[in-house]
Amino acid sequence: MTTPFPFTAVVGQDDLRLALLLNAVSPAVGGVLVRGEKGTAKSTAVRALSVLLPTVDVVAGCRFSCDPDAPDPACPDGPHTPPGAFETRPARMVELPVGASEDRLVGALDIERALAEGVKAFEPGLLADAHRGILYVDEVNLLHDHLVDLLLDAAAMGASYVEREGVSVRHAAKFLLVGTMNPEEGELRPQLLDRFGLTVEVAASREPDQRVEVVRRRLAYDDDPAGFAARWDGEESAVRQRIVAARALLPSVRLGDGALRQIAATCAAFEVDGMRADIVMARTATALAAWAGRTDVLAEDVRQAALLALPHRRRRNPFDAPGLDEDKLDRTLEEFSGEDEDEDPDPDGPGGGGGGPAPDDGGPQGGDTGARPEAGEDGEPQTSGGSGEQAPTRAAEPFRTKVLTVPGIGAGAAGRRSRARTEHGRTTGARRPRGALTKLHLAATVQAAAPHQRARGRSGPGLVLRRDDLRQATREGREGNLVLFVVDASGSMAARQRMSAVKGAVLSLLLDAYQRRDKVGLVTFRGSAAEVALPPTSSVDAAAARLEALPTGGRTPLAAGLLKAHDVLRVERLRDPARRALVVVVTDGRATGGPEPVALAGRAARLFAADGVAAVVVDCESGPVRLGLAGELAGELGGAAVTLDALRADSIAGLVKDVQRRAA
Numbered sequence: 001m002t003t004p005f006p007f008t009a010v011v012g013q014d015d016l017r018l019a020l021l022l023n024a025v026s027p028a029v030g031g032v033l034v035r036g037e038k039g040t041a042k043s044t045a046v047r048a049l050s051v052l053l054p055t056v057d058v059v060a061g062c063r064f065s066c067d068p069d070a071p072d073p074a075c076p077d078g079p080h081t082p083p084g085a086f087e088t089r090p091a092r093m094v095e096l097p098v099g100a101s102e103d104r105l106v107g108a109l110d111i112e113r114a115l116a117e118g119v120k121a122f123e124p125g126l127l128a129d130a131h132r133g134i135l136y137v138d139e140v141n142l143l144h145d146h147l148v149d150l151l152l153d154a155a156a157m158g159a160s161y162v163e164r165e166g167v168s169v170r171h172a173a174k175f176l177l178v179g180t181m182n183p184e185e186g187e188l189r190p191q192l193l194d195r196f197g198l199t200v201e202v203a204a205s206r207e208p209d210q211r212v213e214v215v216r217r218r219l220a221y222d223d224d225p226a227g228f229a230a231r232w233d234g235e236e237s238a239v240r241q242r243i244v245a246a247r248a249l250l251p252s253v254r255l256g257d258g259a260l261r262q263i264a265a266t267c268a269a270f271e272v273d274g275m276r277a278d279i280v281m282a283r284t285a286t287a288l289a290a291w292a293g294r295t296d297v298l299a300e301d302v303r304q305a306a307l308l309a310l311p312h313r314r315r316r317n318p319f320d321a322p323g324l325d326e327d328k329l330d331r332t333l334e335e336f337s338g339e340d341e342d343e344d345p346d347p348d349g350p351g352g353g354g355g356g357p358a359p360d361d362g363g364p365q366g367g368d369t370g371a372r373p374e375a376g377e378d379g380e381p382q383t384s385g386g387s388g389e390q391a392p393t394r395a396a397e398p399f400r401t402k403v404l405t406v407p408g409i410g411a412g413a414a415g416r417r418s419r420a421r422t423e424h425g426r427t428t429g430a431r432r433p434r435g436a437l438t439k440l441h442l443a444a445t446v447q448a449a450a451p452h453q454r455a456r457g458r459s460g461p462g463l464v465l466r467r468d469d470l471r472q473a474t475r476e477g478r479e480g481n482l483v484l485f486v487v488d489a490s491g492s493m494a495a496r497q498r499m500s501a502v503k504g505a506v507l508s509l510l511l512d513a514y515q516r517r518d519k520v521g522l523v524t525f526r527g528s529a530a531e532v533a534l535p536p537t538s539s540v541d542a543a544a545a546r547l548e549a550l551p552t553g554g555r556t557p558l559a560a561g562l563l564k565a566h567d568v569l570r571v572e573r574l575r576d577p578a579r580r581a582l583v584v585v586v587t588d589g590r591a592t593g594g595p596e597p598v599a600l601a602g603r604a605a606r607l608f609a610a611d612g613v614a615a616v617v618v619d620c621e622s623g624p625v626r627l628g629l630a631g632e633l634a635g636e637l638g639g640a641a642v643t644l645d646a647l648r649a650d651s652i653a654g655l656v657k658d659v660q661r662r663a664a
């Protein structure tokens with residue numbers, strides 16, 4: 001077994017270590033979400049925590065880790081009668097892979113034996129393994145929606161249910177949920193985000209001395225993991241004992257009315273949804289007091305609890321930056337300071353008069369220029385200067401936009417945009433299973449077996465089943481697509497303040513892509529060339545940031561933009577062939593620069609039509625005289641055109657009906 005990196009040897013990252021330790025003291029806090037750039041010890045710290053957790057007593061031979069003092073009465077391995085034989089083992093940390101199947105998460109029921117023999121032959125999944133331990137999800141923001149739904153159900157009910165055609169199994173599943181993610185790869189679904197009690201933002205230190213210490217310790221660990229860990233045994237043991245002491249002290253911690261008023265006032269001041277934030281803050285503040293060796297919750301505990309429990313609950317859309325206004329927090333706490341704060345803790349009580357170790361203990365530390373506008377190459381105004389670029393235009397606020405879909409039925413990753421054959425959704429038919437049976441179509445299975453009952457010697461009421469009789473249900477749901485934005489950033493688009501409206505429209509479509517679990521990409525064209533401003537990614541906030549800083553000006557190399565987008569799709573098909581694309585071209589349809597620019601743009605557009613790629617042109621042309629060039633471009637693409645104003649309508653029925661249905 002690999003020796004984990006010692007928790008106390010992690011350099012810096014005080015908030016991360018504190019949040020993990022508070023959950024070790026009080027699992028009721030509700031877990032931790034760790035957000036940060038790659039290479040910041042997120043996974044290292046989480047894996048190291050499991051070594052510090054106290055051991056657990058489990059019923060001997062129980063695959064579901066039942067507590068011998070209070071066994072689960074519905075345990076599939078039960079019934080267990082206390083007191084009985086038990087065994088002591090370390091607390092488990094179970095990792096949920098992003099690409100795990102539903103059966104791997106919740107467990108698998110042998111459908112064939114259940115129908116033919118009436119036997120509940122159940123193989124526990126990861127939720128059972130994580131009961132009374134840690135369930136760790138690395139890259140939790142990339143987890144498939146159907147797995148997220150199962151996690152939400154288990155976290156809410158403390159139990160996992162597996163039901164297949166009337167046969168059901170239930171077992172307890174109470175675990176500490178810890179997730180890590182890189183926001184650049186996409187945001188987390190709001191329902192799951194709220195399930196994490198605390199959140200921590202981590203980043204690599206910019207202090208050279210601390211970075212040197214990080215490298216020194218990592219190299220020493222890689223050279224001799226066991227020897228390195230042995231050098232930290234004393235610090236590890238001290239933190240382990242402190243966790244045990246804080247757990248023992250936790251029931252005695254007093255959460256007074258003054259602290260409760262501060263908690264309620266803080267949640268109200270920051271306008272968080274629901275009451276979960278209040279409860280999490282109360283539990284976190286109590287755990288902070290116990291960790292510090294105190295029996296009273298102080299204002300400093302409430303403040304620290306707010307910094308850990310509220311930032312991720314304040315975000316209204318994925319483009320909001322996480323965080324908390326600390327000045328506002330301090331004003332709220334001061335305004336609602338209660339009488340409890342006037343009472344000093346017992347100077348002879350635990351913690352020595354409200355002192356105690358600092359919460360981040362844990363081992364040695366390493367520690368507009370006013371220029372006159374000139375005419376651009378398109379004859380439109382642009383700012384003067386060597387680059388001929390306009391200053392970036394701020395995007396308007398996003399609005400509710402129309403739903404753009406890809407025609408036909410796909411088989412890509414689960415999402416909420418286009419029709420697809422999926423493992424979840426409405427049942428549309430049945431087929432023979434390819435590999436393991438996951439969704440039984442009961443009626444089709446019975447119909448397949450019925451004609452053979454006499455030949456198989458059936459004599460009783462039971463149905464004689466064979467493997468060839470089983471039928472897999474085929475289902476139709478929704479998939480996520482690759483939405484590739486091709487944005488005209490030329491001088492003609494920058495004229496008459498049009499670019500602000502364009503950015504607002506694209507921002508709205510990005511928000512829609514986030515809600516529908518799409519990947520997004522951004523290609524821009526201006527001057528004499530096109531560039532990939534953002535390769536396909538799940539991070540719509542990264543796309544929004546690139547859009548915000550988008551420079552404009554120059555000619556309109558429409559053909560170059562389309563060819564660049566076509567190349568992006570070609571490469572992406574090799575990486576993810578099942579994910580279908582939707583190309584959204586945002587332009588007024590003008591094409592300038594180079595020989596025969598209009599004809600060249602038409603030939604480039606016909607490449608998309610030949611490949612059967614769904615496309616929509618957002619027509620940005622304005623003014624009393626309109627040339628209709630965007631509509632002609634849509635015809636070459638084999639798609640449809642929609643104006644900026646029409647993009648705000650409630651329905652888009654028929655918008656892509658003219659798209660060639662080659663993908664069907």
